[in-house]
Amino acid sequence: MYATLSKKKATYIRQLALKKYRLERASFVLEGKKSIQALLASHYTIQCMVGTSSFFIENQNIFTGLSKNIEIFEVPKEILTQLGSLSTNHEVLAVATIPLPTEPCLSPLNITLALDNIRDPGNLGTIIRIADWYGIETILCSRSTVELYNPKVLQASMGSFVKIKLHYVDLPRYLQNVKLPIIGAMIEGDHLHDFSFPTQGVLVIGNESQGIHATIKQMFTHAIAIPRYGNAQSLNAAIATAVVCDNWKRTLQKS
């Protein structure tokens, strides 16, 4: 039997749905068993976990050897749903600390993603999951890109966010000093299937409707386009990321 949640603590958790409070308190909420398992295995500091009694009974193995600094609270299912953003979370949520920002360090032997003004939280989360699938370690985000700890970003990333180093930077300024090839995905680029990818570099993905900023376009060493066989005007930003990464990784494998 774990502690019951005070009203004050419940308010604190509920307020973390808003970016303002997340930034002020350097804390965020993560929902769902699988994501929290990934969080427990990561470098993140967990402040507390809130779950239903049936969840704790059925998942005792997850909590063996947990640090004593993590408070655990037991609540009825209805309360749990009210605390978080997912109406489908009937199991558990965790409150964790947002780590201090660090300087990006681009791997010289891998692809780095650079996201220019990605606004849709689902897209950012999906791109993080794609990066994790393709073994990409670092994502650079323009400061206008949606915040990592937005609940919809975390949900779409399916726990992958703990494995990716994501940095918010002044993207044009940062890229200016990058010595690696900078490859932009855009409709006017060269045919993806005929392109010889370098062994490393930065892949720039642009905003869902406005594409990539003109200042960043000027820094491209190459621009590539995903070939279209039908009529759709564009592909979703996350879809474009995955298709280019698949092509890039295949080239590296064969070289």
Add this chain to the structure above:
Amino acid sequence: MYATLSKKKATYIRQLALKKYRLERASFVLEGKKSIQALLASHYTIQCMVGTSSFFIENQNIFTGLSKNIEIFEVPKEILTQLGSLSTNHEVLAVATIPLPTEPCLSPLNITLALDNIRDPGNLGTIIRIADWYGIETILCSRSTVELYNPKVLQASMGSFVKIKLHYVDLPRYLQNVKLPIIGAMIEGDHLHDFSFPTQGVLVIGNESQGIHATIKQMFTHAIAIPRYGNAQSLNAAIATAVVCDNWKRTLQKS
């Protein structure tokens, strides 16, 4: 100056947010200028359009030569937002008729998609947009797949739904009588990059968490897997669809 919207008509439109009323009245709501332009250029029957006066003034060109059977209503922005599902729609919506289902007719010279129990509306919409990008004409959906006229499906499809023939069928029974190669995307499949795609066939994409039904798996002529280079447990269903289609289309182009 167009007609004002009666209370009764407003209620009728608002109720179409629910599947029950969509099916009962064989009608659906579509929001946003771009999607409605695609609708106007399609075989769909439009019953009425509701927009703000500023929208109608700025977009007169869209409505020249419109059939006189389409009623047009002018409403304030706040009313428009209340009528539809998108809080960001400040321009126009249309009510159109759901066409009667037809028998699927698989193109012998193209890829056909088969979706087994895709539940997330965003995923279905994105897959429709991908199909349109890759020139795929037909999508077969299991009856458990989310409904096409769900507002989130339509929104994610970005107007592409008018160009794709989408059929809800008893998927295992239907596939049993298909004479084309049936290719399943699954984690245990053969390496995608080494696979020789046939010139035509059906690509089966499974449910977001449960994958593909065992009965359907037995009908596969081939199973393929997207190579993983990192640690994510899986890729989103729409992402997987795009990556396989890109690989398939490239093979066809080169053969």
